[in-house]
Amino acid sequence: MPTANPILIPELRVMLAEGDTAGLREVAEELHPATVAEFTEGLEDAEIWRMLDAVPVERQSEIFPYYPMPRQVALMKASDRQHLGGLIEWMAPDSRDDLLRELDPEFVEEILPLVAKAERHDIRMLLSCPEGSAGSMMTTEYASLPAEITAGEAIARLRSQAPNSESIYYIYVLDPERRLLGFVSLRDLILAKPTSLVSDLMQKDVITVRMDDPRERVVEQLARFDFIAMPVVDDRGRLVGIVTHDDVLDAVRQDATDDAQRIAAIAPLGEGYLEAALVSMTWKRGIWLAILFATAAVTAMVLARWKSPHAWLVAFIPLVIASGGNSGNQSATLVITALSTGDCKLADWKRILRREFVVSLMLGLLLAIPGYLLGLAYAPDPVHALVIPATVLSVVMVGSLVGCVLPLIFRSLGLDPALMSNPFVSAIVDVVGIVIYMGMALVLLGG
Amino acid sequence: MPTANPILIPELRVMLAEGDTAGLREVAEELHPATVAEFTEGLEDAEIWRMLDAVPVERQSEIFPYYPMPRQVALMKASDRQHLGGLIEWMAPDSRDDLLRELDPEFVEEILPLVAKAERHDIRMLLSCPEGSAGSMMTTEYASLPAEITAGEAIARLRSQAPNSESIYYIYVLDPERRLLGFVSLRDLILAKPTSLVSDLMQKDVITVRMDDPRERVVEQLARFDFIAMPVVDDRGRLVGIVTHDDVLDAVRQDATDDAQRIAAIAPLGEGYLEAALVSMTWKRGIWLAILFATAAVTAMVLARWKSPHAWLVAFIPLVIASGGNSGNQSATLVITALSTGDCKLADWKRILRREFVVSLMLGLLLAIPGYLLGLAYAPDPVHALVIPATVLSVVMVGSLVGCVLPLIFRSLGLDPALMSNPFVSAIVDVVGIVIYMGMALVLLGG
Numbered sequence: 001m002p003t004a005n006p007i008l009i010p011e012l013r014v015m016l017a018e019g020d021t022a023g024l025r026e027v028a029e030e031l032h033p034a035t036v037a038e039f040t041e042g043l044e045d046a047e048i049w050r051m052l053d054a055v056p057v058e059r060q061s062e063i064f065p066y067y068p069m070p071r072q073v074a075l076m077k078a079s080d081r082q083h084l085g086g087l088i089e090w091m092a093p094d095s096r097d098d099l100l101r102e103l104d105p106e107f108v109e110e111i112l113p114l115v116a117k118a119e120r121h122d123i124r125m126l127l128s129c130p131e132g133s134a135g136s137m138m139t140t141e142y143a144s145l146p147a148e149i150t151a152g153e154a155i156a157r158l159r160s161q162a163p164n165s166e167s168i169y170y171i172y173v174l175d176p177e178r179r180l181l182g183f184v185s186l187r188d189l190i191l192a193k194p195t196s197l198v199s200d201l202m203q204k205d206v207i208t209v210r211m212d213d214p215r216e217r218v219v220e221q222l223a224r225f226d227f228i229a230m231p232v233v234d235d236r237g238r239l240v241g242i243v244t245h246d247d248v249l250d251a252v253r254q255d256a257t258d259d260a261q262r263i264a265a266i267a268p269l270g271e272g273y274l275e276a277a278l279v280s281m282t283w284k285r286g287i288w289l290a291i292l293f294a295t296a297a298v299t300a301m302v303l304a305r306w307k308s309p310h311a312w313l314v315a316f317i318p319l320v321i322a323s324g325g326n327s328g329n330q331s332a333t334l335v336i337t338a339l340s341t342g343d344c345k346l347a348d349w350k351r352i353l354r355r356e357f358v359v360s361l362m363l364g365l366l367l368a369i370p371g372y373l374l375g376l377a378y379a380p381d382p383v384h385a386l387v388i389p390a391t392v393l394s395v396v397m398v399g400s401l402v403g404c405v406l407p408l409i410f411r412s413l414g415l416d417p418a419l420m421s422n423p424f425v426s427a428i429v430d431v432v433g434i435v436i437y438m439g440m441a442l443v444l445l446g447g
Numbered sequence: 448m449p450t451a452n453p454i455l456i457p458e459l460r461v462m463l464a465e466g467d468t469a470g471l472r473e474v475a476e477e478l479h480p481a482t483v484a485e486f487t488e489g490l491e492d493a494e495i496w497r498m499l500d501a502v503p504v505e506r507q508s509e510i511f512p513y514y515p516m517p518r519q520v521a522l523m524k525a526s527d528r529q530h531l532g533g534l535i536e537w538m539a540p541d542s543r544d545d546l547l548r549e550l551d552p553e554f555v556e557e558i559l560p561l562v563a564k565a566e567r568h569d570i571r572m573l574l575s576c577p578e579g580s581a582g583s584m585m586t587t588e589y590a591s592l593p594a595e596i597t598a599g600e601a602i603a604r605l606r607s608q609a610p611n612s613e614s615i616y617y618i619y620v621l622d623p624e625r626r627l628l629g630f631v632s633l634r635d636l637i638l639a640k641p642t643s644l645v646s647d648l649m650q651k652d653v654i655t656v657r658m659d660d661p662r663e664r665v666v667e668q669l670a671r672f673d674f675i676a677m678p679v680v681d682d683r684g685r686l687v688g689i690v691t692h693d694d695v696l697d698a699v700r701q702d703a704t705d706d707a708q709r710i711a712a713i714a715p716l717g718e719g720y721l722e723a724a725l726v727s728m729t730w731k732r733g734i735w736l737a738i739l740f741a742t743a744a745v746t747a748m749v750l751a752r753w754k755s756p757h758a759w760l761v762a763f764i765p766l767v768i769a770s771g772g773n774s775g776n777q778s779a780t781l782v783i784t785a786l787s788t789g790d791c792k793l794a795d796w797k798r799i800l801r802r803e804f805v806v807s808l809m810l811g812l813l814l815a816i817p818g819y820l821l822g823l824a825y826a827p828d829p830v831h832a833l834v835i836p837a838t839v840l841s842v843v844m845v846g847s848l849v850g851c852v853l854p855l856i857f858r859s860l861g862l863d864p865a866l867m868s869n870p871f872v873s874a875i876v877d878v879v880g881i882v883i884y885m886g887m888a889l890v891l892l893g894g
Contacts, residue, residue: 158637189637253788255703256702263780269781272785282813290817293814300821304759312751318746326712
């Protein structure tokens with residue numbers, strides 16, 4: 001998300017005050033729509049609307065989606081309904097769908113009658129796709145052709161279709177029932193002899209996603225095949241829309257941020273760090289801190305009952321707990337990232353468990369050595385000192401096991417593996433770690 | 448990274464045994480190159496080469512980059528040098544650059560003489576760009592035109608340039624010194640009247656990156672403007688290459704995985720979870736576990752010197768330490784993700800500090816309440832119990848402060864903010880937390 005750039009604000013305000021429509025039009029027409037949004041974001045809502053009114057609604061609809069989402073919502077609410085009908089009609093279907101999902105349903109029902117009937121049907125179809133599905137990412141504007149025409153005719157037809165198409169770089173070849181037969185790139189059409197048939201030029205091995213496929217699948221397929229867009233089909237194989245590369249990139253960046261925040265026990269902010277309200281940020285962090293605090297309280301209660309005659313063991317409590325938490329955190333994160341990039345699947349669980357067993361055994365042994373040396377420095381004799389390495393080894397192994405199993409469980413329940421894995425790993429491993437430590441002390445040193 | 452698909456292996460082996468070149472050619476020609484790589488990855492190196500030899504070198508060069516990088520390296524080493532010259536010559540410059548960077552420099556010097564001179568120059572230029580720069584991501588194959596020709600002429604020229612261009616969807620308009628004047632999309636060329644001049648059709652407001660710009664900047668710009676490709680210029684404004692959307696998507700996905708792994712104190716694997724060798728994985732986790740273990744050992748040594756008369760305090764040590772570590776981890780992750788998505792810049796450090804101060808004060812107070820109640824349950828009197836909330840509040844605030852400052856320091860030193868922030872936060876906050884706890888006990892309860 002680009003931050004607002006205030007450099008042109010004074011000049012824009014002078015133009016607005018002087019009613020310099022030509023000047024405003026020049027700014028809004030000549031720059032990239034993303035840059036226009038950046039430069040004008042610092043204006044008041046009413047000023048932005050006066051600025052946008054200097055250009056036709058087609059251009060307004062290109063600039064509008066580049067404002068941050070909360071601002072788009074505020075601008076919608078600050079405008080008269082009549083104005084919005086035209087804007088909504090012209091906006092790219094995917095940007096429009098993103099915006100309408102953020103508005104109150106009553107507000108949407110108020111605007112929809114002002115939108116042309118054909119568009120209204122599209123809007124309702126996209127809004128009906130569940131959040132996070134291929135359908136919710138797609139646009140209904142794409143270029144399509146029948147199979148039996150020539151490359152020359154195809155280019156002539158594209159000339160008339162193009163203004164309505166977000167992407168004409170892939171053209172989808174459909175039968176009369178709109179079932180997808182193949183696709184041809186604009187590049188291939190240009191390079192082909194004008195007399196060759198589209199049906200001979202097209203690639204028949206089309207990779208598609210279904211409307212209800214999860215967005216991870218769209219990302220994985222588009223990234224694997226380096227496509228500019230992925231076609232989306234319904235359950236009868238009919239083309240209903242396309243997901244374009246830019247929306248996939250945005251989704252990947254947003255998911256990466258969300259996952260990193262979940263790994264650090266934060267409910268995803270969903271907006272820029274500097275934009276998020278302090279109360280909402282406190283809540284999104286506080287809820288997880290409180291849960292982690294509650295589990296730490298359990299650890300404290302367990303510890304409070306521990307009346308060991310071996311006072312030197314107390315100093316090693318944080319070390320023992322941290323070893324398990326750290327290795328568990330590592331395992332959870334490795335499995336979460338591997339699942340989200342498609343490097344491994346749920347079905348690989350046996351291999352994952354085997355790998356984690358071997359690696360955590362090696363890691364545990366690695367840490368057990370300095371653990372024993374440390375123990376020797378504080379324990380009354382070499383046998384007593386064994387409690388430290390024995391506990392470290394067990395806790396590291398238990399930590400890794402819990403860490404790799406939790407994301408797999410979440411995935412198998414149809415949940416996002418990053419959802420709560422890392423905080424839960426800490427919670428479980430802390431308590432288990434302290435119990436193992438107390439148990440080892442009891443077994444090796446006696447009560 | 449797609450995983451190998453073994454389903455066709457038996458059939459392919461039959462074709463190889465029978466010398467069924469026509470059958471092999473059909474598989475290698477008809478499917479998407481990514482799919483061919485997936486289906487053949489399960490074969491031996493020599494079998495893959497025999498399979499690839501069924502198709503011309505142009506097609507081989509399209510399939511080859513879709514094998515996982517370690518396999519590409521193995522295949523290179525398993526082939527005779529003469530064979531490689533042709534393949535290297537035909538590969539897309541960016542895929543070729545990625546591969547050559549993985550090979551021993553001596554090996555590369557052996558192959559280069561077998562490559563045509565013009566390509567050799569390109570290869571050396573790309574190899575000279577530092578890792579992680581725009582230059583190292585770019586391809587030198589792009590479509591370019593002079594400004595003074597018509598749209599009709601332009602399309603005719605593209606027909607001859609196109610076979611060498613990874614992307615002809617944006618065409619760059621250059622002056623005789625190859626300085627970038629503007630760009631025109633293939634879509635605009637197709638829609639324009641054939642007699643209109645390219646100089647009138649082109650967008651003059653070109654957004655570029657420089658060869659030595661960091662890859663984060665390429666990602667940010669391409670994502671902001673929804674481009675299919677970003678032009679890369681040298682310090683005199685001459686076009687040297689383009690970075691295409693698919694490489695940006697790959698970079699974003701790889702960076703996201705690396706960052707998540709760094710946040711969990713793992714040196715980035717750089718390869719798939721299931722592919723990574725167990726020894727290398729143990730090392731990449733063990734190095735950080737060992738560092739964290741060493742800092743936990745410091746905490747243990749500090750604790751061992753603590754002879755408090757107030758035995759009930761011991762049970763709360765893990766809780767106090769964890770509160771600081773968790774809030775510090777949250778702050779570090781928020782700042783790291785905000786810096787990497789461009790949501791905030793180094794220059795925003797004052798706002799960041801102010802936000803973290805307010806939020807951590809609220810979080811600290813939130814946790815202090817249950818902390819006091821817990822303390823009351825175990826402390827001999829209500830005044831003694833105050834040690835817990837007072838420590839929790841201070842530790843949460845110190846944790847957040849350290850958590851947000853460390854990534855900013857790493858960024859200001861030109862390092863990746865995710866590099867070591869989270870592990871360092873834990874390390875620092877653990878020790879500081881225990882010292883604060885001991886200090887609070889001393890002040891409020893006396894020695």
